[in-house]
Amino acid sequence: MLFPDYRPRRLRASKGLRRMIRETQLSPDDLILPLFAVGGRSVKNPIDALPGQFQYSVDNLVTPAREAFAAGVPAVILFGIPERKDPLGTSAYAKDGIVQKAVAALKNKLPELVVITDVCLCQYTDHGHCGVVEGNRVQNDASLELLARTALSHAAAGADMVAPSDMMDGRVAEIRDMLDENGFSHTPIMAYSAKYCSAYYGPFREAADSAPKFGDRRTYQMDPANALEAVREVTLDIEEGADIVMVKPALAYLDIICRVRQEIDLPLAAYNVSGEYAMIKAAAKMGWLDETDVMLESLTAIKRAGADMILTYFATKAARAVA
Ligand code: PBG
Ligand code: ZN
DSSP states (O other), X not given: OOTTTOOGGGGGSSHHHHHHHOOOOOOGXXXXXXXXXXXXXXXXXXXXXXXXXXXXXXXXXXXXXXXXHHTTOOEEXXXXXXXXXXXXXXXXXXXXXXXXHHHHHHHHHOTTSEEEEEEOSTTTBTTOOSSEXXXXXXXXXXXXXXXXXXXXXXXXXXOSEEEEOSOOTTHHXXXXXXXXXXXXXXXXXXXXXXXXXXXXXXHHHHHHTOOOSSXXXXXXXXXXTOSHHHHHHHHHHHHHTOSXXXXXXXXXXXXXXXXXXXXOOSOEEEEEOHHHHHHHHHHHHTTSSOHHHHHHHHXXXXXXXXXSEEEETXXXXXXXXXX
């Protein structure tokens, strides 16, 4: 069928017709809100590079979680900012660590909220790397046990799901074994499988105080130029026992989301990262674009590319906008 018989504009003529032929529907169910937990009481520190986002003490954390849940967002993912850092990141797997306390508080007040925890060492190590450092090298195998202990301590504190973001080889299998051996075979793993070494994480590192003190993360996070490798990483994590796999960041990596979607049949998450949020916020503040419209267009694009769920600092706002 060709013009003038076929006229694509016919089905764009009214709001009702456009609703009927819309292929992608963003739903609050798709969204996961990242939250930052910090020590102290009554703390709500604004994060400069993430306008509208805060570091919350455990007593204050329930408020944004409740708002998200009330807006229809089913889940949050927790990041901790500990009081102490050391070479082995011991407060990451301390029983009374910041994330462990935050999980317990959230599950106590909001039992139906799905509480996911980010599992990594970089916020907890004094050198800021995601694994153990020996002689200026990030040691893969020595990091695995610490990551698995961290995941177990989160599950023991009540986490509904653990999400390793470190990019060490073999960590999903190690975490799966540790959970299974300790009575947490029911706890799912959301693996940051194709996590790129991205400059878009800049604002997050300020928010979580997790920038590496020397070097960079290129020896463990993926080279942004690689796509086939993303499929390989995702496949490995699935073989190791991941229940949900993730591509991160999202907007500069829509092709990766699309490729991975075609290769796998597991639920796929995408992380609309801090820099992606900050760019929209900054341009909107300047009056250069409409924040709500660009937010919804971006999140819809991530879903259209193939993501089943989206981690985004816009979660509460977006859920309200599409409700
Ligand atoms: C830590 C971690 C990072 C993010 C999530 N977990 C930063 C990093 O790898 O340096 C990035 C999130 C964001 O930018 O929003 N491993
Ligand atoms: Zn890390």
